[in-house]
Every structure is written in C-alpha cells, then in structure tokens.
Amino acid sequence: MSLTPDDTLLFIGDSITDAGRDRADPASLGHGYVQQIARTLRTGSEGTGPGPEIINQGVNGHRVYDLESRWTTDVIDRRPTVLTVKIGINDTWRRYDRVLPSPVAEFEACLERVLAHTRQKLPAARLVVITPFLLPVTSDQEGWYEDLAPRTEAVLRAARGTGAQLVRADQLLPAAAEKHGAAALAPDGVHPSPRGHRLIAEAWLTEMRKGHEHRGRRGIR
Template sequence: MHITADDRLLFIGDSITDAGRDRTDPTSLGNGYVREIAQALRAEAGGAGPVPEVINKGVNGHRVYDLESRWTTDVVDPRPTVVTVKIGINDTWRRYDSQLPSPVAEFEDCLDRLLTHTRQKLSARLVVITPFLLPVTPEQESWFEDLAPRTEAVLRAARGNDAQLVRADLLLPGAAEASGAEALAPDGVHPSPRGHRLIAEAWLAEVMASHGHR
C-alpha cells in the first residue's frame, strides 16, 4: 500500500503534535513534526503535484484521557487512512507538577481502547510515536520512574493493535548523546526545530518504507 494523494493523514496528541497550530484554521499544521512531514510529502510530489491531506489534531496539555473524550469527533469522523498518535509525556509530567497521577495500567487500557476502536471503525493504518524525555534538570531524571513503564505500556498497546512504531524514546536520547539534550528539547520535553525534524524523518522512514514507497 502506497501513500497517495487520496490518503488522509491525521496526527493526534499533545503539545508536541500541536506545535502552536491555529485551532481556528483546520488546515493549520503548527510548526513541528507534522508540518515537516507535510512539507516532505509536498517536496516529493514535485511541489505542485497532488499530495495527501494532512490534519493536525494535537492539543497542548492533553493526556490520554483527553484524547478519548474527543476521539470520535477528531479521529473517527474525519475518516483518515493513516492515524498517528503521540501521547504519554503529560500523563507523567502532571504527576510531578500537579500531583495528578495517571496509573500506568489505566493509561494502557485507555490507549488500547482508542487504538482498538479505530481499527473497528476505520480501515486506517495506525502509527504510534513513543513518548520521550531528555532531562535537562536533576528533577526530570526522576520522571523515568513513571515514564519508563508508561513507554512499555505504549509499546504493548501499539503492538497489540498492529500499529507501526516510531521509537522517539530511542531516537532522541541517542541523538542527544552527540548534540546535548537542550539542542533537541530545551526544556527536556518540547522539541527544538531540529528535534521535530528528527521525529519527522523517523516517521517518514518508518511509514514510507512499510508502504513500499520511495
């Protein structure tokens, strides 16, 4: 299966997906990895040729439960052919800055429900981008106590629903070994332009290759 101009690619998640998009404009893609992917697809089409529709449904601050509350409207109703989900870091972050826990078992059940529901309602290909953290403070190092098992939960839910995986949790820490964490995510969470570009490149490599697309 190739990605063609007839495809509709929908991305949903938190601020990393949102990336400052204008929510009053349904065509706004923000300034992050979603826009990078759209630009790459446009360039591959020669700049003027037909390209897949790209939809950004990221909302800053959201946890997995927030995605569930809007899933039918924002994901099922638009009838996308490829659905990409990136969620999890806020479920960890809120535990530390707001004392708002998101138990990993409940988080996993919720994400699994969303992916399963999508498979039942749509014939869309599923893509899951793992959460990541590039600690820039000693305090953030402690977050891995919560994030590490949460990332494993994301992997289980994705694999259990035949989703393709973009391993941001491996990619970005690996890149940070050479460049430093702050070059890729100044606050440890939100990617820099270079960080977004790395995520976009990884998505394209995974999704295009699996579609047999070159």
C-alpha cells in the same frame, strides 16, 4: 510510500503534535513535526503536487484520557487513512508538577481502547504510534523515568497489540542527544526544537516507507 492525494493523514496528541497550530484554521499544522512531514510529502523528496490531506489534532496539555473524550469527533468522524498518535509525556509530567496521577494500567487500557476502536471503525486505516520521550535538562527530570519507563512499555504493548507501526522517539532522541546535547533537541526536556521535530519527522517518513515495503512483500506471497 504509496500515499496519494486521496489519503487523509491525521495526527493526534499533545503539545508536541499541536506545535502552536492555529485552532481557528483547520488547515494550520503548527510549526513542528507534522508541518515538516507535510512539507516533505507535498514539495520535497516524495514528489510535487498537492499530496495527501493532512490534519493536525494535537492539543496542548492533553493526556490520553483527553484524547479518548474527543476520539469520535476528532478521529473517527474524519475517517483518516493513516492515523498517528503521540501521547504519554503529560501523563507523566502532571504527576510531578500537579500531583495528578495517571496509573500506568489505566493509561494503557485507555490507549488500547482508542486504538482498538479505530481498528473496528476504520479497519483499512494504517495506525502509527510515536513513543513518548524525555531528554532531561534538570536533575528533577531524571526522576521522571520512574513513571515514564513503564508508561513507554505500555505504549509499546498497546501499539503492538493493535498492529500499529512504531516510531521509537524514546530511542531516537536520546541517541541524538548524545551527539548534540539534550537542550539542542528539547530545550525544556520535553518540547522539541526545530531539529528535534525534524528527527521525529524523518523517523515517521522512514517508518512509512518500511511499512509500505512490508505490505508489498506480503501482497506478493
């Protein structure tokens, strides 16, 4: 995977990334996929030892505009070598529970700005984008796809346009839900269970390996 103790891995997003972290403790990673990635990298199959520095900058309830407002201090100033972004579900959810729209075109432009800004300021950093997902557990949530489907396409365009690696949570979790049931992976349809977080963590680790192998092949040519 070619991650070393000199690397800084930063994860930013909403409550799915936050996962109950203690914001008074900079070392707190929450109890979600970020913590599970850290555990694997530091003591699991990737080897033993301290591993890379890992920072969780997820904040419960945030939309893409909230990320942009804190991007310089929470991302650029920390100079990560690997940056992972998970955002989008609240931009959909707030439309339905608070009548707070996030037009897809504006959402996409905002996400493109922060990713492009990162490319400019941290050209050597690896970018990873995790797509938003939904596992409907109520009939009302089924209607969210009207907003979420085009938003997910916007996330894909923004990621590909900046050369980011992709973790397709929008495909992975619904496929797993066919076997385990939606509520087993996200009891409220949005926030993952420990099993759901583990699936995201495993997909992220797999993408890191794929990205390293691809970069290695390019270097040989």
